[in-house]
Amino acid sequence: HKIIFNDEIKDHLNPASTIICNDTRIGLAAGSDNKNRIMVICGTGSNCFGINESGEEAKVNGWDYILGDEGSGYEIGIKALRALMRAYDGRGKNTLLSKTILKDLGIKNIEELIKWAHDVSLTKDKISEIAITVCRTAEKGDKISIELLKEEAREVLISISTVVNKLGLVNKEFDLVFVGSVFKCEKYFKSVLMKELKEKFAGINFKPLIKKPVEGAIKLAIQNI
Amino acid sequence: HKIIFNDEIKDHLNPASTIICNDTRIGLAAGSDNKNRIMVICGTGSNCFGINESGEEAKVNGWDYILGDEGSGYEIGIKALRALMRAYDGRGKNTLLSKTILKDLGIKNIEELIKWAHDVSLTKDKISEIAITVCRTAEKGDKISIELLKEEAREVLISISTVVNKLGLVNKEFDLVFVGSVFKCEKYFKSVLMKELKEKFAGINFKPLIKKPVEGAIKLAIQNI
Known part of the structure; x- marks a missing residue:
């Protein structure tokens, strides 16, 4: 974990015992115990982040309104x-x-x-x-x-597929943790996306993020004691 | 011409002898003497405005970065x-x-x-x-x-075609005044667009805007004395 501290934060937190990371990482820790795990967020923004059993990481999308937030x-x-x-x-x-x-x-x-x-x-x-x-x-x-x-569901499919490929998980069993308001859209977004994903990746397990992200933060902290 | 005056302008200009209008209207007056005339701007923004021999007007696109500025x-x-x-x-x-x-x-x-x-x-x-x-x-x-x-050239084609249809000019002779930095892009924008337009509208005359828009403003003012 690359830790970036600015002077203001230094007054409140001890850099030696603090992990600062993207919220996808916390959500992923909260939502899955699988060694191969990917998280996708489709809220106001959209991004996808994953880790495989070798500890390799991959992240795509989520570049905001100018550079692109496809599927958001x-x-x-x-x-x-x-x-x-x-x-x-x-x-x-x-x-x-x-x-x-x-x-x-x-x-x-x-x-x-x-x-x-x-x-x-x-x-x-x-x-x-x-x-x-x-x-x-x-x-x-x-x-x-x-x-x-359907177009935006296809964009999310592209994001997830890219992370799956980068992590070498095409033919492996892995968890997909998903969260965000757009997944409330069942018929023409969530179902369309999940159908396509199941066809492409036989070993995918869908895991809606039910736990609070803070539980993932605690889990990450304990792992790093 | 609908004239909108706010209090600040009233101190400097006489509403009874002032025309306030979109810059497309001035450009159109500067660029064409044809009774059937359309102007398209592809600069930072993009819009299309036209007038026919019956005095009917039509305007599309140019809604800015949120509502859309296709072809800009x-x-x-x-x-x-x-x-x-x-x-x-x-x-x-x-x-x-x-x-x-x-x-x-x-x-x-x-x-x-x-x-x-x-x-x-x-x-x-x-x-x-x-x-x-x-x-x-x-x-x-x-x-x-x-x-x-090519995609953006197609968008501009859609804008112009919509104005042509609204003004009933499909089979008539009319001027298309064009201006804006994007038209400097010859091979894959301007040429693509003009080829498509010629195929769709046999009576189209292409008129790059060479005169300064202020000349159109003067022309409009003289016409309204």
Whole structure:
């Protein structure tokens, strides 16, 4: 574990007895005891991190809104907003999202949506919450929403497959710990992704992260005493 | 022309003798005398605006970085950065962009690029300038860059086609005024777009905007005396 301390932290913690690490590492420790284990987060952001029995590590994605966060709630939200504007312009197909997004945001019309999108107080979390609307709209049969969710599920499949390949786990038994709000989207995201993963990797075990990440932090600390 | 005045402007300009309008309208007036005329901008942002002989108007795209600016330098820059990160992760194919972008930005490695992308002083213009790098990299034969530019050219084709349809100009003679830094990208953007446009619309005349937009502003003012 590479430990990076800045001067402010040094006043509060002893560098010799402190591990600072990515939250994926803590979640992974909390969610799996398997020696071959991978964790994928699909929340506001999305990334994938894994460790194999030789102690090798691999991490992909999760580069934020400029460099890319494919498969995240933020990405789904942005794509949904753009689908809405395409429909408004006549550049794209009509979609139920034109109604459902405005309704869920409590916004009256496109003029207000444009103001909303340029408001300085707009956060990545707010955009990410639109993923819930997309999920519900897909379940009503909206083709644009269904395709959008499947596209992002494919992105997560690419992330996980890349980590599996890097760790040499293609034909091995391993745990996949998964967590994040986007996994609440069952039919057109979670199920699509899991079906593809099962077909590609026979030895995969799906482990929803139920324990609190702090339990993983404690586990890591005990292992390093 | 809908005139919107705020209190600050009122102190300096007389509302009764002032026209406030989008810069596309000025550019369009400067670039064409045809009664059927369309203007497309592909700079940092991208939008398309047109007027037909009946005085009907149509405008699409140009919704900025959240709601969408397809076909813009900004969009090309963002997609290029993401292609670079995909290659770095092993999620995507190798691309020459991994070298050319860092070189043109004067950045040593990925760690520095991540800092650059999160710097508060990063502007849309800076991201948009990466389009020039993508263009040069495409001309060296890089497949990812070529595909990226063609994709954005297709987006601009969709924007223009939508305006043409809305104004009922499919089978008529009309001017297309074009301007913006992305049109400097000849081989895989401008040529691709113009070839497609010629095939779809036999009556199209291409008019690069050579005059200064201010000349269009003067023209509009004289017409409204």
